[in-house]
């Protein structure tokens with residue numbers, strides 16, 4: 001694996017170039033050579049016949065490789081100037097393959113304090129019994145970073161903006177400090193359009209393609225993108241061995257989602273800022289966070305690190321809010337939404353509201369949630385593609401309802417989940 005330079009000057013954020021936008025439409029897609037079909041077929045097969053021993057045409061068995069999955073892998077790699085990615089059934093399968101691929105018993109992994117709850121669960125419940133010790137650190141605090149790196153971790157794993165707090169991590173700064181360790185960035189929230197981790201010095205970009213990339217609430221998936229061929233070979237071998245390979249149909253749907261990602265993602269980002277500004281002006285919100293807001297605590301880093309789309313800088317489609325009245329008010333708010341659905345996904349066409357403390361991060365111990373800044377009153381919104389005016393009307397009406405005493409529908413359920 002190629003050594004990383006110890007100091008990486010942060011490149012100025014770039015605009016998504018014309019040819020890059022074209023790549024979203026064309027990468028991994030070419031007319032089917034046998035029929036001319038412009039949409040490549042779904043190779044829904046487990047097995048590929050061979051013309052005698054060793055006479056395969058590049059594919060043998062779909063757990064090891066499949067042409068439809070290979071097309072998606074080619075596209076995702078190309079979007080980061082990398083060789084074909086390694087695709088997985090889910091984002092968690094991709095993260096598991098990464099951990100198993102680069103860590104062994106006795107190794108350490110340093111994980112940023114605010115990451116998706118499933119990653120914390122994986123570290124605590126699967127890695128720890130295997131003798132792989134996870135240290136959780138504050139990536140915004142130099143002392144905490146140094147302390148985590150002093151343990152000579154084999155892998156440093158960060159997420160930016162973090163789920164659900166939207167805390168940003170300066171990827172180039174961590175890459176410069178973490179020389180000697182592999183650096184993986186979960187780039188699910190920004191997508192390759194909003195952030196190019198490999199350009200900033202990371203070794204691996206990690207995706208839950210379930211979110212913005214597939215983008216239609218229809219398909220689970222994950223991907224690992226890297227430039228180092230030896231690392232990719234290792235990751236591919238783990239995938240084949242544990243059998244977490246993506247399926248042809250889901251790869252096909254994900255490839256289709258990728259085609260419209262630049263259009264969808266920029267709209268998600270634009271609407272998220274409009275909604276965030278409206279919520280911030282509402283008297284019943286205490287804190288509203290979105291990296292595009294002037295009040296965002298890491299505004300400078302957002303401006304320096306996030307890339308531009310056609311019209312705007314891409315700060316993501318997620319907004320978080322703390323409502324006056326804390327947890328009880330959040331429960332009433334969630335129970336009063338009509339247009340916005342209460343659900344556990346993000347990056348979809350429809351706007352979704354999530355209560356991280358009981359949903360996405362329900363398995364993270366309460367003290368660790370607190371350290372990561374995940375308050376019990378925190379609500380995460382994934383802003384969809386509806387007219388922002390309709391969203392604002394629904395959200396503001398639910399905010400008004402959040403201050404009334406009467407419990408709304410849904411409140412009992414959320415309370416039970418928090419208690420469990």
Ligand SMILES: Cc1ncc(COP(=O)(O)O)c(C=O)c1O
Pocket residue numbers: 090091092093116118159163186188189207208209210220221222360
């Ligand atoms: C940032 C992030 N990474 C990884 C995952 C896991 O992805 P999946 O649900 O596809 O396994 C999620 C899921 O919410 C996520 O938000």
